[in-house]
Amino acid sequence: MTDVSGPAIESGGAADADALAVRRATRDGIAVGVATAAYGVSFGALAVAAGLDVWQTCVLSLLMFTGGSQFALVGVIAAGGIAAGPSAILSAGLLGARNSLYGIRMKPLLAGGFWHRVAEAWLTIDESTAVATAGTTPRSRSRGFWVTGVAVYIGWNLTTLLGALLGDALGDVSAYGLDAAAGAAFLGLLWPRLTKLQPVVVAIAAAVVATVLTPWLTPGLPVLCAAAVGIVVGIVNRPRAAAEVRPVPIDGPQPPEHPADAAGSRAGEEAS
Amino acid sequence: MTLWQVVILASILCLALKLAGYLVPASVLRRPVTARTAELVTVSLLAALIAVQTLGSGQQIVLDARIPALGVAAILFALRVPFVVVVLVAAVVAAGIRALT
Numbered sequence: 001m002t003d004v005s006g007p008a009i010e011s012g013g014a015a016d017a018d019a020l021a022v023r024r025a026t027r028d029g030i031a032v033g034v035a036t037a038a039y040g041v042s043f044g045a046l047a048v049a050a051g052l053d054v055w056q057t058c059v060l061s062l063l064m065f066t067g068g069s070q071f072a073l074v075g076v077i078a079a080g081g082i083a084a085g086p087s088a089i090l091s092a093g094l095l096g097a098r099n100s101l102y103g104i105r106m107k108p109l110l111a112g113g114f115w116h117r118v119a120e121a122w123l124t125i126d127e128s129t130a131v132a133t134a135g136t137t138p139r140s141r142s143r144g145f146w147v148t149g150v151a152v153y154i155g156w157n158l159t160t161l162l163g164a165l166l167g168d169a170l171g172d173v174s175a176y177g178l179d180a181a182a183g184a185a186f187l188g189l190l191w192p193r194l195t196k197l198q199p200v201v202v203a204i205a206a207a208v209v210a211t212v213l214t215p216w217l218t219p220g221l222p223v224l225c226a227a228a229v230g231i232v233v234g235i236v237n238r239p240r241a242a243a244e245v246r247p248v249p250i251d252g253p254q255p256p257e258h259p260a261d262a263a264g265s266r267a268g269e270e271a272s
Numbered sequence: 273m274t275l276w277q278v279v280i281l282a283s284i285l286c287l288a289l290k291l292a293g294y295l296v297p298a299s300v301l302r303r304p305v306t307a308r309t310a311e312l313v314t315v316s317l318l319a320a321l322i323a324v325q326t327l328g329s330g331q332q333i334v335l336d337a338r339i340p341a342l343g344v345a346a347i348l349f350a351l352r353v354p355f356v357v358v359v360l361v362a363a364v365v366a367a368g369i370r371a372l373t
Contacts, residue, residue, distance in 0.1 A: 035354075038354070038355070038356045039355045039356045039359065042360075051275070052279070053275075056275060056276065056279045060283060063287065064282060064286045064287070065286075066286055066290075068314070068318070071321075072321060073279075073282050075321045077275070077278070079324050079330075082273060082275055085277070085278040088278055089282040091321075092282040093286060094314075095313075095314060095317050095318075096285070096286035096289045096290070097289055097310050097313065098310045098311065098314055099286070099293065100296070100310075101293060101306070102293060103290060103291070103293015103294045106293070107294050117294045117295075120294065121287070121293065122290065124290045124293065177362070177364060177365065177366030177367030177368075177370065178363055179325070179338060179366070180337065180342065180362050180365065180366030180367075181359045181360070181362050183322050183326040183338055183341070184358055184361075185355075186318050186321045186322045186325060187322055187345050187346060187349060188345070188349060188355045188359065189318050190315065190318040190319060190322065191349045193314065193315050193318075198312075199311070199315045202312050202315050202319070203318070203319035204319070206315070206316030206317070206319040206320045206323075207319040207320060207322060207323035210319075210320035210324050211324075211333065214324060214328045214332075214333055215331055216331075218331070219324075219328070219330060219331065222320065222324060222328075223317065226320030226323075227316050228316075229316045230313035230314070230317070231313055234305065234309025234310075234311070234313065235305060
């Protein structure tokens with residue numbers, strides 16, 4: 001804290017502001033990492049309840065590392081078993097597609113080089129993008145991305161293992177209500193995205209489509225058909241102000257007073 | 273298809289999508305229609321998963337303790353209760369109803 005209270009000479013002011021921004025990005029990143037780690041437990045438990053073993057659950061968090069897609073894969077397997085495998089893969093991929101858009105936004109803010117790019121892509125999720133784009137200086141954006149990405153990666157993987165071991169120990173899951181927890185988890189991921197009328201209408205339509213098709217199609221396919229609702233509305237229905245994808249933390253909503261909440265909205269403003 | 277194949281294939285697909293953002297020329301993916309559609313696909317997939325998780329049982333629609341549990345979850349999310357707490361309460365509500373009926 002001492003360097004901030006130093007003499008505010010003209011040339012030193014910018015350096016102080018930069019140092020302050022870097023510190024804020026670091027603090028935000030760690031806070032987001034801790035918040036995210038807390039619900040890695042629910043992913044781990046639900047994955048084991050869906051029939052994955054502890055190793056498969058951990059590989060998902062280590063390799064895939066994007067919460068929405070991981071929950072989707074596990075949810076479709078829980079509904080349809082191994083027969084729904086192709087649908088599970090496609091659902092995870094469709095939910096992971098927004099990470100491509102985050103990558104485009106992050107690329108100019110981060111260092112190049114092949115291995116750097118691979119690591120950056122690996123850590124590109126809602127949270128790291130949100131904290132990075134909220135940064136006010138180039139150094140704080142880069143710092144925000146890396147601290148958030150690494151903090152979430154470590155926390156998410158540790159708590160996934162914890163949740164998987166817990167779920168394994170619990171045994172018969174439906175008696176404990178874990179199947180109801182899955183719906184609640186998806187609702188928590190959806191909630192921060194329902195900011196306007198259009199996503200609310202699309203969400204209701206998609207839920208109706210999936211429900212109506214459930215008796216007619218093999219498990220997994222109704223969810224994919226419902227995704228078509230989003231595709232059709234996205235292409236056909238043009239809102240007046242062009243909407244940019246905001247890094248709403250799908251990998252887990254933050255508590256209201258959390259810095260990343262503000263980060264998300266600030267990122268949105270910056271983009272528009 | 274084994275569960276391991278599903279896990280590995282889906283993980284590679286998601287990682288490839290992340291890398292694509294850094295490797296594919298931005299002009300291809302930057303159009304507003306792409307961004308809007310990606311957001312709405314996310315919303316519709318999550319909503320569909322909620323519906324299937326809450327109402328589906330294989331290929332049947334079953335109305336049971338999961339519905340009130342989801343209702344409680346919605347109220348708690350509206351009150352900005354943290355994610356983990358809501359998921360836990362939803363599980364407890366469903367388990368409680370099943371124990372009593």
